[in-house]
Amino acid sequence: MLMRRYHLMSSITIDTSASRKIKELLKFLLESGKIDAAVTMRKIPENNSYDLALITNASNLDEAVPVVPVMTVNAGQVLSSISTSGKKMAVVLKPCELRAFVELVKREQGSFENLLTISHTCGGVFPLELVEKGQIEELLPKYEKNVSKGEVPANTRDTCRACEHFIPMNADITVSVAGECESGKGCMMYFNTEKAEKFTEGFAGERSEQKFDPSVLQKTLDARLAEKEKLFSSTKKDGPGLDGLLDLFGKCVGCHGCSNVCPICYCLLCDFESANFDYNLPYFEEHLSRRGALRLPPDTIFFHLGRLTHMSFSCVGCGMCSDVCPVGIPVAAVFKKTGEKTAAIFDYVPGRDVEESIPVMVYKEEELSDIG
Amino acid sequence: MTDTERKGAVLPVAKEPGDTVLDFLRMAMTKEAADAVILPMKVPSGDSYAWILMNDISLLDDAVPIVPTMPVQGAKALRSLTRKGPGNLKVIAVMRPCEIRAAMELSKLGQVHSENLILATYDCPGAVQLQKYVDDPAGGDERFSGMLKKGNPDDSAKSVCHYCENFSIFDSDIHFGYLGLSEKEVLLVPGSGKGTEFLEELGLDLKKDLSSWEKGIEEIRADRVKTRKNSFEETEIQLRDIDGLLSVFANCIGCHNCQSACPICYCRLCYFDSETAEQDPDALITAAEKRGGISLPVDRIMFHTGRMAHMSLSCVSCGQCSDACPVSIPVADVFSYVADQTQNTFEYIAGLNDGDPLPLRQFRKAELPGVHELVKDADAEVPSHE
């Protein structure tokens, strides 16, 4: 995977942790009135749970934990419902959340106009199960050590361990967390765009022209790619085709939770829940006479196939779907693998660039030549 | 509801109660009293079950009528089959009492047409919690057979099963009773006119006295009622005020799995997903400005209380909502506690097949006696300021 070349950007070195630095930035932006609201993860002490919060008053920032290995909801999905307000907002996004939002903007579901995006190199998040059991506190120290050493932390989400896009591609402000920050060399906050410069005018820390050196994260990248190989081979059950699918998705209970939490699934009423998939009696009787038996409710597996065709090439592998599956189907792994394969045909990377149009939405004369 | 003078039939003993049920179904299909049956079957990966409509008798060998866990609520399967009408296939469905009760409620909402269905239930000792079963199917099977013997749920079962009173014959057409009986004996009890006719058609003589079986069931029910009271008292403390409610649902991420798993939630698009409930971006942020910040996604408590308002009168506390929750919120306990109160207020029992229409869909002059007193007291206090 070709690492992107980075041009010279003004940046500051961070003396404290990335989380505290971003919190300082948010405080500065809110108090200076440059933004009306900030979107960041928050820790709620009394029932030690986490949630994504929209904060408009700087005094409420103390519970904010901008960089935390927890994703209760994909911020990209939530942004689609608030980004079109006229208000200026700074949003702290993990790389896959930012990429998910880019895919949504391409589908008219939001706009960057009033957003200042702040992202960071990401070490992956823990599954909701652990968050709900309140084990994040104990796992944090070991997690931060792994991340700073470029190793893949244990028991994070499988798609996070296999994620090679952990460097944010087009955020206004990027904070390098993985690989640099804790290794004593101090991590950097880069202001990639004029918007970033304009917003952060007067923010503490003297500026220096720096180039982001991706090679430092080469070790992390190699570890992630190895994990991906392992993950994709594990999802290859005994052969493709219906049997393979049945093995994987046989135990699906049809709750469609995976599509509800998926940032790319923005349809109000999924086609598989609409009247189109409501069969009358002759249908059942005819299929029963032909096949001797059929599953009720029907189309449990067909739903996953349908979702794959509708959105898998835009799947950013955030892992929310696997987390909410009541029967633990590795939905994210299957969608990430299929998605990457399809996108590769069009050499398309979901969320890389908002101007890059969605493969199925565009007709190009010379296309799919290797298949033809 | 058991009524004393009802008689049942004794079925030939087989290895397990489940096998007795399968023998009965084979006999019914060979005699063409039924064209097809709906039964759970193991999925290829072996760690869960799915409802299968089958008319090929040979497939019955792999079916598992008395199934350890409840991946999909049976009423949802019946709804998908009969929403657009009863069709002309005679089908026997063998399900847990709470599944058949949910189907009865759905029939009052035009979602299930049971004219050509024979709804069969069996004594349910409880069901293994779905995630626990999927993680360890073999262990799950073992725990379930233990429950079958004891007639009561163990700690692997769903929380609602521990205080379920309607675990035996309720109002289905036919019922397989075996809890509390000697080893492997299974009684077949008709629950409705249709059920009696069906059994007589099959040539079964319904003469077996059921009193000993019924006494056993009553004993189990008695201590279930006690557990129910304690559990509701606990939930009451948890839900004492809005903060209590907020803390119970604090981890909710708004994935609405509980609504999709619930058999009573038949709406195609939930009101809380539709664009009407969707906040206008500016209004959202203005609301946030008033409080200095809001949690995203917004309206989680509104969703749960709204769903309660819409379906709690038909809630049969089958526990599917807790099973489907990724962050293990005890949704079923909360909804069962509320449903208990709403259904008592209307003196309505969810799932009865006596054609008693849904409380909110009929107007009775004398209704809500409790409320009248409340209103009268309130009036008394307010000085009439004419």
Add this chain to the structure above:
Amino acid sequence: MKDFEMRESGQDKKLRAKVGVYVCECGPNIAGKVDLDKILADLSELDDYQDVELVVKKYGFLCSGPGKEFLEEEIKSNGFTHLVVGACSPRDHDSTFMSICEKTDLNPYLYRIINIREHCTWVIDDKEKATEKAFSYIRGGIARVLRQSELFEKPLDINPDVLVIGGGISGMEAALSLSGEDRRVFLVEKTDRLGGVSIDLSGLLPGQGEVVKKKMESVTEDKNIRLFLNTRVETVIGFLGNFEIELVSKENAETTEIMAGAIVVATGSELFEPANSDNYSYSESDEVYTSISIEKMFSGEGEAKLRSGMKPSSVALIHCVGREEKNYCSGICCSYMMKLAGFFKNQSPDIQVTEFYRDLCLPQKDDQERYNEAEADGVTFIRIKDISTKGTDVSFEKMNGEKGEQSFDMVVLAPAMEPSADTEELADLLTVPLDESGFFQEVHKMTNPVGTSTDGVFIVGTAHGPKGVSDSMQFARASAGQILTRLIPGEKLIPEVKVTEILEAYCTGCGNCLDVCVYGAIYSDDSRGISVVNEAVCRGCGNCFGSCPSGALRTKHFTNTQLYREVDEALR
């Protein structure tokens, strides 16, 4: 060939809207009570929408002649896509401003009147607060009007013909008043003859008896009235102007299908069965008759004789039979009982006639006179607190507590009038509710006693409630009047525009809305398993809107989004 994008990129395709905001001074009523210029200034600086241009102006009297011309000109010259008028109550001038929109090419449903007079200036004395409230009302109105969509009137062809059910005096009168070259009347009678109950009545006024016979002749001769005897109505589907009706003949069970624009229910009434009241016990052989059998005797052979053929020398006329049980007074029994007393006196001058009554109800024009004549003729009137009979022996208790016993040759009971037998069945057929006395429920007791909640179905005569022959015929002519104004041959009917629609994608056919629809405007489409609104019948009352758990129902012009945005904006 150039690669072309299947769709333009999102940003530049925003809605272009130009909203005219006109605030009426209404003389001192508004201008005097609020700081109008501040409102106009604040409105013009509204930055809620980058893609909407607001034109904000004020005017003295928008409802005056020049005001209306000014507004029409403004709409045309500015080419507004939406219009908001800050003025008075919609009840006063909503229709005025909508008709102005109709003169321009601005759809009248992309306009809103905001009541800043009755809601702000007339009720808030503090000028500053009134200004603030008026401003926020108009701001909410703009938000709502932007989310309104165009609606169009859908004129419907109508069938001017009329179905009249019941061939009694009121059915015949309605049929005769309605039939014409351009309007056929189908008169359906379940028995084998016309005339109904009134054929046996000799009528209160002289010559009233002949009226019924005359009406029967003109009905049979009228070429525009098609008569169906021994026929009953099987099914009725449809709405005002378009009813499809199936008639079934009782003789050969053959069905005929007819189309009609309106239905007049004239199914009459029956008499209360005295045996159902425990005060009166008698057997077949006793000389105890109901008033209708005596009427038949007098209008038949002209005499009322006992079974033995003898003329009675003493008669008891007992009023208010069944009045307690039915809990209503039928209003005309006193009049016709005194008439019968007169007939008995003519039949045998020295006959002893005693009338027992609980209350004398003499509201008609010449009732009192008839009472005075009867008294002069020697009829004894006894007001009773309680009464009971065994055959022809009557025991009673007067108002002063005195108890009395008397036996008579003949006893005539005046039973209460109650709804006819097939009322309930017909009510279901026509989705017309019944009232607490079991008669058809009129849509408004005082201002529209002939109409029903199902538009196009009218109730006349004693089907509406107990009444006399002339009142019944007046009800019939009133219903004819309403039909003549609503169903004008050749003209179209414009049903309500702001109706409710059901989105097929969301509806699961649970039927909640069916239960709450008073007008029977929603039916279930079993093939698709959903409910459907018949937009020609729907009155847009919104009852169903509240009953749908999944929000599959949308009332045009009052959608949730419109209402929520209006409130959100107003409360900013």
Add this chain to the structure above:
Amino acid sequence: MPQTGNILVIGAGIAGMKASLMLAGASNKVYLVEKLPIIGGKVIKNEESFPNLECSTCMVAPIQQDVLQNPNIETLTYSVVEKIEGSAGDFSVVIRKKARYVSLTDCIGCGMCYEPCPVSLKNEWEENLIDRKAIYVPCSGSLPNVPVIDSEHCLKLLGKEECNLCVESCAFEAINLDDSDEVMEIKVGAVILATGSATIDLSTLPNLGYGTLPGVYAPMEFERLFASNGPTLGEIVLRGSEKIPESIAVIHCAGRKEKKYCSAVCCMYSFKFARFLKHKIPSAHVFNIYSDICVPGKSYQSFYKSVDGADTEMLYTSSIEDVKVSENESGLKVAYPDAAGAMEELNVDMVILAAALVPGDDAAPLAEVAGVDLDSRGFIATVLDGSGSMETSRRGVFVAGTAEGPKDIQNSVIQAESAAGQVMGIVTSGVSGS
């Protein structure tokens, strides 16, 4: 002989308005003439109407609005019909539009001109319970909401003083003091008389004490006392003493003996009064003294039963005409013969008389002008053809409402629509026939 689709309706009460709306609905041109400055008739004087005690203004205001906004109805308020000549299908009518001195189009009813007017006199519309100015609208909520100047009391119009106070107060130059009557001639195909009725002059019944004893009230006076837009804004207080009455007697059939007919509606409004009194003064004792109860029809008796015993105590008298009301030290004494004929006495603070309905004092002159006969009771007679026809003795002239005799609102509306139905029979057949 030209058949014309125009119709003249005299009287804009509930009957006149309903008949006009029905005829206008069939695209006939209707001239609606009303002698008062406002439309609405008697019904809008009651706060609520029986049997379901619905608010009268809420029931009638939409009908008034429809009449005023209907393009086919030309409403001529403050006008009288002076001549009706010709025959059915071709009547020529002379109408005098009395000078209003206030322009119907310019005035917006802001009410600024009432206060400055120096003249003050009794307001007949409010049964003289309150005063009004020379420039006035009969009550708040009048439609059309435009005042009229009473030329018999305005100082300027009487030539007594050069007073211009109302003109100066009007911001819209809507007042023109040298306005004058206007006479117009129209051709109509049919005429409907809907001029309503009046209550008997109770002072002609000496032993009931109306007029001499202040505590004795006529029914319309009590209606206005109870009305929220009435003289006392709904407070029930006794004349002079302003005291809230603790005990009230409602005496039925006042004037029935003299008029020799039952007025059909008094029982129902007497029960309504009992309900009003109990509602406004919960501690009050209410008595209804009756000899007969006339509650015809399917929904009246249930209202009577709901009032009987709950809001009032029913006292039966063997002869209602022998009831006597006299003064005693604490208030009023009502003497009446009980069931056995023995005289009973009742001490109350207030008496309300359920007065007989009689033809309005303009009924006879109207019959003159319209050339129609009156019946034995002085109401306008109909041709008694046994089919309840609303046609009067003169072909083409119809009558509806209480002008034909005492009746309730339901029957007035039915008669109005029935008369309109008959008119449409002639006019349409007339028009289409020609």
